[in-house]
Amino acid sequence: MKALLIYSGGLDSTTLLNEYREDIKIALTFDYGSKHNAKEIACAEENCRILGIRHIVVPLDFIGRYFRSGLLKGGEEIPDGRYDDENMKVTVVPFRNGIMLAVAAGFAESYDLDTVLIANHSGDHAIYPDCRPEFIEAFDAAAHAGTYNGVRIVSPYCNISKREIALRGRKMGIDYSRTWSCYKGGDVHCGRCGTCTERKEALEGFDDTVYEHCDD
């Protein structure tokens, strides 16, 4: 496998980066104008540097300019709460995975790579339609049909939970302090938004994250 990873710098994709480190030739991070992009990108850069993997940051300015989402600068406030709450829908960026996968497939064809890896997981399914297995399957068919080298989309964590991903990473000795989750864009993880709540549950028992709020 010669792979390209869609790499946010978060917990899930950092685990995937380490698990497939021998296969990954390029890691792509997208700067789409989210409140927490700067924090994510710094983590992504550092982890790629340590592993000696080529890292490319792709700006997608049109998302911040034209799309509506609380996740974006200038958008609504990020709500506190669990990931599966109705109010977390404000964090949806329309078809974000579709856009990232399409750009990644174009890069893969350009650099003669056969696989695009993406770290969506089962906890994403409730809120994000472009994280569900039926979406990934359909997009895989489109990328395969639409590229000369028949690029495949591979999503190894699609049916496991974030907790299972973190336990897998722990076995690999991943330092999760070099990953970023919080959607609010502060200096430290807020500890209360949906992704912080998810992160705490995933890392329970081995969490070195500094949270602004430690409610429990």
Add this chain to the structure above:
Amino acid sequence: MKALLIYSGGLDSTTLLNEYREDIKIALTFDYGSKHNAKEIACAEENCRILGIRHIVVPLDFIGRYFRSGLLKGGEEIPDGRYDDENMKVTVVPFRNGIMLAVAAGFAESYDLDTVLIANHSGDHAIYPDCRPEFIEAFDAAAHAGTYNGVRIVSPYCNISKREIALRGRKMGIDYSRTWSCYKGGDVHCGRCGTCTERKEALEGFDDTVYEHCDD
């Protein structure tokens, strides 16, 4: 139907713009660093202005910077010849339609539009894998599964030829002098590259285009 059109400013998508003018709420043009983008964009802007349709130009700088294609500034020279010749493969931009469709689907969801229109046609199939019916079908399934409002991809010209498109447009009274085809990026159509050859054949009998070379 509340539709968004992927609109290059060329012959095919200008016909689609006119045919679906009542349904199209937004026309999206992509500036991806091709040699002929400036000419295309000027035509697209003018036609949208005349019809009173909102026009948005989306820059995709990463394509010009990272992708390999003769179509792009700094890429190989555009060959003369027919569209179905092996040497026209140099004009392929990897997964271009996949990327444009994904961005368009995100825009459609953001602006509550249910349909993305694209003007690929049967003459594109030989060289461009992301113009073939099986690609469009798979991408439609992906966009439908991956968006909250179930965006559909509609490709009305997928199985007709450029000549048939032009004849349809002629009946509608379209002024094709306000469209751009040539890949070479000169001041007038070169008359010899693959798209110019195709354009001449499509418009035969009612072609007002000024060509630099009129070989036949």
